[in-house]
Amino acid sequence: MMPKLFNFQKGFTLVETLVSLVILTVALIPILNLSSSASRISSTVQDNLIASGLTQEGIEVIRAIRDTNWFKDQPFDSGLSDGIYRVEWNSTTPLSLGSNPALNLNNGQYTYSAGTATKFKRTVTITKINAEELKIVSQVTWSDRSNEARSISAEDHLFNWK
Numbered sequence: 001m002m003p004k005l006f007n008f009q010k011g012f013t014l015v016e017t018l019v020s021l022v023i024l025t026v027a028l029i030p031i032l033n034l035s036s037s038a039s040r041i042s043s044t045v046q047d048n049l050i051a052s053g054l055t056q057e058g059i060e061v062i063r064a065i066r067d068t069n070w071f072k073d074q075p076f077d078s079g080l081s082d083g084i085y086r087v088e089w090n091s092t093t094p095l096s097l098g099s100n101p102a103l104n105l106n107n108g109q110y111t112y113s114a115g116t117a118t119k120f121k122r123t124v125t126i127t128k129i130n131a132e133e134l135k136i137v138s139q140v141t142w143s144d145r146s147n148e149a150r151s152i153s154a155e156d157h158l159f160n161w162k
């Protein structure tokens with residue numbers, strides 16, 4: 001009987017290993033790109049949703065001031081002069097715009113006083129159309145991930161229908 005000189009073992013060669021790594025890498029690149037795109041889109045949708053809510057809140061605060069004026073038997077536009085203002089969720093009068101600081105998030109509420117700074121800034125523009133009508137434009141601005149300026153605005157007309 002002759003001794004075995006060669007011991008052939010089954011397994012991967014270096015070339016087979018490199019080819020499989022290249023195929024795996026080519027397959028993973030689109031998946032990573034898709035994951036990155038999904039994250040970016042999610043962030044954009046979240047920012048748009050927050051900004052839309054803050055924009056609507058700006059109009060609702062001015063509407064609440066008008067309604068409070070009625071309850072107090074004051075003119076509907078009392079304290080609502082032409083100009084550009086900022087407001088908080090609980091404002092009883094429009095606040096001076098000043099340097100228009102960013103809103104802070106404090107326990108789920110956006111304020112100017114306390115909380116964590118956000119990227120959102122809000123302005124509310126009041127224009128008196130005539131003795132019976134106010135035009136309200138609420139606008140929220142922010143910078144997105146790529147530092148591009150974004151904004152959302154909404155317009156409403158408040159009337160002295162009482």
